Amino acid sequence: MPYVDGLTAAEGRGLAVLAAPEAASRPRLARAVPVFTATLFAGAFLLFLVEPMIARMVLPLLGGSPSVWNTCVVFFQAMLLAGYAWAHGTMRLGVRRQSMVQAALVAAPLVALPFGIRQLSAPPSDGSPVAWLLLVLLLSVGLPFFVLSTSAAVMQKWFSTTDHPAAKDPYFLYAASNLGSLLALLAYPVLVEPYLTLQQQARAWTIGYVAYVVLALACAAIVWRQPARARDERVREAALGAALTGTRPALTWTIRARWVALACVPSSLMLGLTTYLSTDIAAIPLLWIVPLSLYLLTFVIAFGGWSVRATAAADRLLPLALVPMAMIMVGRVSAPLPLAMALNVAAFVAAALVCHGNLSASRPSTEHLTEFYLWIAVGGMLGGLFNSLVAPVAFTTIVEYPIALVAACLLRTRIGRETLWIDRPMIAGGVVAAVATLSLGAVLWANQALPTGRLFMVALSVPAVLAFTVARRPVAFALAFAMILTAGTFFNAGLGATEYAERTFFGVYRVHTDEAGGYRYLLHGTTLHGMQRLDPARRQEALSYYHSTGPVGDAFASLPAAAGHRVGVIGLGAGVLARYARPGQHWTFFEIDPSVERIARNPRFFTYLGDCGPRCDVSLGDARLSLARVTDGEFDLIVLDAFSSDAIPMHLMTAEALALYRLKLSPDGALLFHVSNRHLVLAPIVARLAGAAGLVAVNRFDRNEPPVPGKIGSHWIVMTRERAGLGPLAANAAWVALEPHAGTPLWTDDFTNILSVLRPSQANAR
Known part of the structure; x- marks a missing residue:
């Protein structure tokens, strides 16, 4: 007999005989299911809301390095695991005493809310900030996050001790928990971030937590009304188990390992699919929401009332989706974008549902409920750590995604x-x-x-x-x-134009060579970050977005600030802008990823930086933090070229960031913004920033019509303190004044809204 909570007919009759006297003496708990369901839903909803909030709060302090988000993820996963460990460990006290301890724990965070960044010292100026960030997260949201992490396991265990007919199998409540997580995930970018500042979000979250405390105490009250069962629960479960299921196999390490694997693989798959889609198919903002939402939805289905049928259907669908998907992935089969994405998503949903369905089918009796969720948390954490921390170091491509797909196929059934x-x-x-x-x-x-x-x-x-x-x-x-x-x-491995590939925490970089066209390209995922001619006689030509006949050529030919002694550039790419460096000037490129500098300086690939010589140097690290350490008034011109990919560094496009740029400019200095983006319309945000700061702003949108070889259409914005700072550019008809749009919000460190700048149709994307 499998190790599940289901019973044979004979066992069911025996259980009825043993349990009937006690059950008959208790009233039905009509409100137990709604109260427990609401509590689990609210706890999961708040848990998924607090993660993006606190990550946004620390972003201006530490910059946009992936290590910041990865550290946050590690913290969240560690606290989630600690919450499940607490639930499992404290249940040894017995449900009545544990519920009293849990009630005190749930109320404890109220004294420290609303949460905010609490730090004992400033961020370290050198060295790794990981330890500092972990301490800040612990002090800021550690306690409420830990409390909410205990909710799913504790509340289900409590419910299993009630007289409700469904108490024998409380796992359906896990579906409500994951539904809360799913709705929070969708609500934050759509309903929360666009309308509330971070401080307002924290206050609203506090109100939600107070409601959760009330619900949790209501659940505790229900438990307290079950004195006999609460006091004798462990003895009764052991007695009934021995009497009815003497042939049931003991909980073994093989079963535990399978739980871990069934939780680990979908977690890895979800992150792998996100990386693969954004790197190799389409880099679309907020794309990560789709895999994560579907991941949570498979949990809802697997632990809801449709588990058996849905898992069987997913098992049949998986091969039908995987084989054509693999042909497209590795076989160079040209497929429309919707088809490629649909096959990947279908394969992921089927694989995740197979794993989560098998996980649900192998759920233990309520005696081992908290341990079951503890091992699920271990598996989820291992999958996340593998993709977030191990894979970027161990692999040069998105290898973890197909590895997880193969593992999911193996987990379709027990291997024996x-x-x-x-x-x-x-x-x-x-x-x-x-x-x-x-x-x-x-x-x-x-x-x-x-x-x-x-x-x-x-x-x-x-x-x-x-x-x-x-x-x-x-x-x-x-x-x-x-x-x-x-x-x-x-x-x-031997049939591509890819000359070089490297993977970092920032993504996958590829150097492609087009022998027929005579160009070499630097790609970050699917986003072009510069190109150069292969012909040595023409390698100093500025190409792509930086063509001499485009907006950049205009700016460096006309802006008085472009003739100044010092130029700062945020974003290096292939180093194409170094082509515009003049004798006597000194250029500083601010680049967050050391791998980009290595590629740009390698003469096998690109020579712009090498040809510039000592006039151009590179400052590694987050641009905003690095720029803050520069002497005020240092630069005559600052070029911002970090917004062309899907994941724009929003902390570089806020009112506080613009104030920093102005502080580092000379009195007659200028700012040059590159706002070309396939998916985002950034010009209105920059216009609003310029208007709020009292700056003059003009822009040119170059469509590259008729097409010029080696040139790509681009959109650039120039800002100066006075109109005279534009020089001859002010009389150039291609450059028009950029006025703030009515109703465009001002982006600050406390408020941004990525949905407001999404292009309405990809038909406009370049």
Whole structure:
């Protein structure tokens, strides 16, 4: 009999005989389910709201480094694990005493709310800020976050001790908890961030926490009305278990390990899909919300009333989505963007639902409820740590995503000797076929006897057909799917224009070479960060967004500030702007990622920085923090070129940031903003900033019509204190005044709204 809470008919009759006298003496708790459901929903809702709030609060203090968000994620996961550990450990006190302790714990954060940044010292100016940030997070939101982390396990355990008919299997409440998380995730960017400052958000969150305290105390009151069961719960569960389920297998480490794996794989998949979509398919702002929302939704389904049917359907759907998705991923099959995204999302939902459905099916009796959730938390944390901290260091591409997909295939069913024995002939045949295909393909490739496209089809067709053949056999299908990925990766290694690839915490960088066109490109995910001609005689031409016939060429030819002695540039890319450095000038590039500097300085790839020589240097670190350490009035011109990707550093586009830029400019200095973006309309925000600061602003939107070879359309904005600071640019008809739009909010460190600047249609994207 599987280790689940379901009972046979005989066991059910026995349980009724033993439990009926006590149950009959108690009134039905009609309100128990609504109260407990509301409590779990509220706790999860508040938990998911506080995460983006506190991360936004620390952003101006430490800058936009991924280490800041990764440290926040590690803190959240550690506190969540600590919450589940507390729930599991304190249940040894017995439910009545534990509920009293829990009630005091729930009320404790009220003395420290509303939360805000609490720090004992300033952020470290050198060295790692991780320890400082962890302490700040602990002091600021540690206690309320910890309390909310205990909610799911504690409330379900409490409910299991009531007289309600559903108390024998309280896991349906976990669906309510994940629904609260899902709605909070969707509500923050749509309903909270656009309308409330961070201080207002903290106050509103405090009101919500007070409501949660009231609900939690109501749950405790329900528990306190069950004195006999609360006092004798552990004895009664043990007695009933021994009498009715003597053949039930004990909770083993194998079962615990499977719980961890079933929780770890979907967690890794969710993060891997987010990275893959934004890196290799489409870098769209807020794209991360889709995988995370679907991840939570699979929890809701798996622990709701549709688990068995939904898991079975997902198990059938998974092979149908994975094979064509793998062909697109590694086989260089051209597919429309909606189809590629749909296949990836469908495969993820199916894989996550299979794992979470199996997790729900293997849930234990209520005696082990808190331990069950503890191991789920361990698995989720391991998946998050693997993707957030290990993968960027260990891999140069998004390898963790296909690894998690293969693991999900293996978890479709328990792996044991019987399964392996049944699948062994297919596995052996698949291995032989794959090796033969790869060997034949390698020979044909070496002798150039097969075109590239057909070579890929030969390499991928055998494992693809094999995968569909063994789709009902989890182990064999997982190996066949892995063969597709391996075959594609094998040939991709030598058949691409990718000259160099490197992965950091900021994403994946690729240097692509177009021999036919005569260009070399630097890509960050799918966003172009500069290009250069391969012809040595023409390598000093400024290309892409920085073309001499575009807005940048105008600015450096006309702005008086561009002739000044010192120029600061936020954002390095391939270093194309260094082409405009004049004799006697000194340029400082502010770049957050050391890998970008290494690529830009490598003469194998780009030569702009090398040709500039000692006139150009690079300051590594968050630009806003680095610029704050520069002498006031240091620069005659500051160029801001950090807003072209999907994840813009919003802390560089606030009123406080603009005040810092003005402070570092000379009296006649100028600011040059690059606001080209495929997904965001940033000009209204910059116009509002300029208007609030009393600056003169003009802009040019260059559509590159008719097309000029090596040039990409771009949008640039110039700001000066006085109109005279524009010089000849003021008379250039291509440059028009930029006036603030009515109703455009002023972005500050306390308020930003990314949804307000999303393009209404991708038809306008370049």
